[in-house]
Amino acid sequence: MTTQAVSTNTLTRRAKFKRGSFFESRFFFYLALTLGLIFTLLPFLMMIFSSLKTNTEVLRVPPTFLPDNPTFSNYLTIFNDPRLPLLRFYANSAFVAVFNVTATLFTSALIGYMFAKFEFPGKRILFGWFLTLMMIPSHITMIPSYLILAKLGLINSLWGLVIFSAVDAFGIFMLRQFCETLPNELLDAARIDGASEWQIFIRIVVPQLSAPLATLGILGFMGNWNAYLWPMIVLQKVEVRTLPIILTWYNSTHTGQGALVMAATVLITMPILLVLVYFQRWIVKGFVTTGLK
Amino acid sequence: MNLRRKKEKRPKGGLTIAKGRFVLGITIPLLIYESLGLFVIGWALVLMFFNYSSGRLGGPILGLGGTNPFVGIDNFIEMFSGTSVEANLFRISLKNTLIFAFAVLPLNLMITLPIAYLLESIGERFKAFYRTIYFLPVLTSSVGVALIWLSMYDPQAGWINAIIRLFGGTPVSWLSDPRAGFAGVSVAMWAVILAYLWQDYGYNMVIFIAALQGVPQELKDTAMIDGANRWQTFIKITVPLIRPTMLFVCVMTMLSSFQVFDIIQVMTNGAPGNQTQVLMLDIYKNAFRYQRLGWAAAESFILFLLVMGVTIIQMRMLRTEWEY
Numbered sequence: 001m002t003t004q005a006v007s008t009n010t011l012t013r014r015a016k017f018k019r020g021s022f023f024e025s026r027f028f029f030y031l032a033l034t035l036g037l038i039f040t041l042l043p044f045l046m047m048i049f050s051s052l053k054t055n056t057e058v059l060r061v062p063p064t065f066l067p068d069n070p071t072f073s074n075y076l077t078i079f080n081d082p083r084l085p086l087l088r089f090y091a092n093s094a095f096v097a098v099f100n101v102t103a104t105l106f107t108s109a110l111i112g113y114m115f116a117k118f119e120f121p122g123k124r125i126l127f128g129w130f131l132t133l134m135m136i137p138s139h140i141t142m143i144p145s146y147l148i149l150a151k152l153g154l155i156n157s158l159w160g161l162v163i164f165s166a167v168d169a170f171g172i173f174m175l176r177q178f179c180e181t182l183p184n185e186l187l188d189a190a191r192i193d194g195a196s197e198w199q200i201f202i203r204i205v206v207p208q209l210s211a212p213l214a215t216l217g218i219l220g221f222m223g224n225w226n227a228y229l230w231p232m233i234v235l236q237k238v239e240v241r242t243l244p245i246i247l248t249w250y251n252s253t254h255t256g257q258g259a260l261v262m263a264a265t266v267l268i269t270m271p272i273l274l275v276l277v278y279f280q281r282w283i284v285k286g287f288v289t290t291g292l293k
Numbered sequence: 294m295n296l297r298r299k300k301e302k303r304p305k306g307g308l309t310i311a312k313g314r315f316v317l318g319i320t321i322p323l324l325i326y327e328s329l330g331l332f333v334i335g336w337a338l339v340l341m342f343f344n345y346s347s348g349r350l351g352g353p354i355l356g357l358g359g360t361n362p363f364v365g366i367d368n369f370i371e372m373f374s375g376t377s378v379e380a381n382l383f384r385i386s387l388k389n390t391l392i393f394a395f396a397v398l399p400l401n402l403m404i405t406l407p408i409a410y411l412l413e414s415i416g417e418r419f420k421a422f423y424r425t426i427y428f429l430p431v432l433t434s435s436v437g438v439a440l441i442w443l444s445m446y447d448p449q450a451g452w453i454n455a456i457i458r459l460f461g462g463t464p465v466s467w468l469s470d471p472r473a474g475f476a477g478v479s480v481a482m483w484a485v486i487l488a489y490l491w492q493d494y495g496y497n498m499v500i501f502i503a504a505l506q507g508v509p510q511e512l513k514d515t516a517m518i519d520g521a522n523r524w525q526t527f528i529k530i531t532v533p534l535i536r537p538t539m540l541f542v543c544v545m546t547m548l549s550s551f552q553v554f555d556i557i558q559v560m561t562n563g564a565p566g567n568q569t570q571v572l573m574l575d576i577y578k579n580a581f582r583y584q585r586l587g588w589a590a591a592e593s594f595i596l597f598l599l600v601m602g603v604t605i606i607q608m609r610m611l612r613t614e615w616e617y
Contacts, residue, residue: 024524037427046444063451063455118315118316126327133331139597140337140593142580143337143580143593147347147355167326222432225434228436228555229555258450280425283432287496288499288500291500
């Protein structure tokens, strides 16, 4: 059945490409896509090539495309710069991202499961309250949250980035929908076998949620890792900063040294980009199913 | 006595108690969290009626009152009819935000929908390759994107001006010339719009690809048999069928461009001459650089109204039933 359908599709596709004007031709389609491809790649190439140039070559007018004498000296300068301990900033970013993702996945699964499978008085009010919180954009809560952190003495602490992010209304909303599809018989069977409610949640519910948890997890990781505005507000001292803020700081302290800044950009954006490309399928699926950004 | 009664009722009662405990163990922390959320929102709503600065001590409750006086709706009156520097800057920011959003939306659709359609029409193997490349900027940190484009726009050594020179044009000081403009919008604004589009088109592209895959092949085939060419079929059949997705994409694009911050803050920080000053940037500067938190809270509320307005329009439009 399926094979048949696919082959009919290819047939019609071929037929479609054969007749018609230039703008309907296969050649035009690939041409347009390739032009877009070049436009998409050019800035990346510029970054990588510039990072391999010397600081004098990067200022040359007109600019060179490929570096004349490719050199890794910019990278070595950064690795040997005691004011830029990259590993430390990687650790800061990783702490925030891993902690926030783990916490939100746990709370989202737990609370979503509870809203889906348990009846208790006030449930609708509690859930409606949640939906309202979800609709408030973060720029509204940014100022009071900052004031609270200041009162708690958590400005310049990585914990300050963590405490407000442990619960994610959207994750709860999404996982509640998944939990509603779990059969009640499965849960009741476990209850009869003597499992406690927590055991049921950990052993039976969580494994069933692995696909949506993976989607939420990778989207959350990406969002946390690339977050800029809120970490910039909370982390004002250099040592505690996360990668995006350290990158702008490095840029502002190295004006006129374009090659060096591009090398720092490569070192800070490329490793995580490769990881995200590897998980691209999940990210696309997450975007399409959740509409989140 | 008590114990024995519990034992007798064990099968049902024990279960209910266990469930009740489980629910209670979750709902109590949850209630605290939700109350905190409500408190934060309430605080934000109160702040906008005060002349509040975090540098002043203020009254006993949350620092409100005293040296942080209650000013009623003065902040809002000042915003729309005042002559002070910050009122002017707010109006400029509001205008720039609207220019940004209304330029990004059509340009984004004009890029993403055709790309998605072209990608859907070519062979499987190439499709994955092209899609991965187009998707790269979405996965890149916006600060990285901003720094890359900052370098691309360099008036002397930047690649954009190099390309312009290659074709015999005059180079432009993209991010620093306050007088240069195109179609009534400054070149600096166009420059950040282009950078933003570059970063963002992969997102709408994948959404459109998913929608296009949902369009039944038979409908397209019927149109082709009736003599329509590929692009006619696309515009007359496919586009109307994915209207709900288009609406969704429009709203999401609008909402995120109203709240644009990262790219503009890194690339221009509002320069030249406030031509790229957008609302989020103005809010950030007022709140965290000039300590005018009451004013910033009032600005945030205006931005919130913009966002809500778009969301409500979306809900209205989605209520219309679509069927095929």
